[in-house]
Amino acid sequence: MAGLEVGDALPDAALTTPEGTTVNLRDYAGKPLVLYFYPKDDTAGCTREAQDFSALLADFRKAGAEVLGVSKDTPAKHRKFADKYTLAVPLASDEQAVIEAFGAWVPKVLYGREYMGIDRSTWLFDASGKLARVWRKVKVPGHAEQVLEAVRALG
Numbered sequence: 625m626a627g628l629e630v631g632d633a634l635p636d637a638a639l640t641t642p643e644g645t646t647v648n649l650r651d652y653a654g655k656p657l658v659l660y661f662y663p664k665d666d667t668a669g670c671t672r673e674a675q676d677f678s679a680l681l682a683d684f685r686k687a688g689a690e691v692l693g694v695s696k697d698t699p700a701k702h703r704k705f706a707d708k709y710t711l712a713v714p715l716a717s718d719e720q721a722v723i724e725a726f727g728a729w730v731p732k733v734l735y736g737r738e739y740m741g742i743d744r745s746t747w748l749f750d751a752s753g754k755l756a757r758v759w760r761k762v763k764v765p766g767h768a769e770q771v772l773e774a775v776r777a778l779g
C-alpha cells in the first residue's frame with residue numbers, strides 16, 4: 625500500500641471545497657493540520673465523525689490546529705451534508721488522487737464482495753508540515769477526542 629509515513633512532508637495537493645473553490649494542503653503550513661478521510665457523506669459513521677470533529681473544532685483551533693474532512697463526494701453533496709447536520713468542520717472533495725497519495729484508497733470487503741474504497745483514517749501534521757501521527761481503520765466513538773489530545777501533545 626502506497627502512502628505517507630510518519631516524518632513525511634505534507635504534500636502539495638489541491639482539494640475542492642463545498643463552495644467550489646480550491647484549497648491546497650500546503651495552505652495549512654505553519655500550524656498543525658488534522659486531515660481525516662471518510663467513506664461517504666450522510667452515512668451513520670461518517671455523520672457521527674463529522675459531528676464529533678465539529679463539536680471539538682473550537683478546541684482544535686484553540687490548540688492551534690485546523691481540521692479538514694475529505695471524501696470523494698462532490699462539493700454539492702458536502703454542502704448539503706454540512707447544512708443538514710449544521711457541521712462546523714470544513715469538508716473537501718477529492719476525485720481520488722489525494723486519497724491514493726495518502727494510501728487511503730484500499731481494498732475492502734462487504735458481504736463477501738470485494739471493492740475499492742476509502743479507509744477511514746486520520747493524519748496529523750505538525751506545524752512544520754511533517755506527518756506526526758496516523759490512525760488507520762478508525763473506530764468513530766471517542767476518536768475526535770483522541771486526536772485532540774495528540775494535537776495538544778505536539779506542544
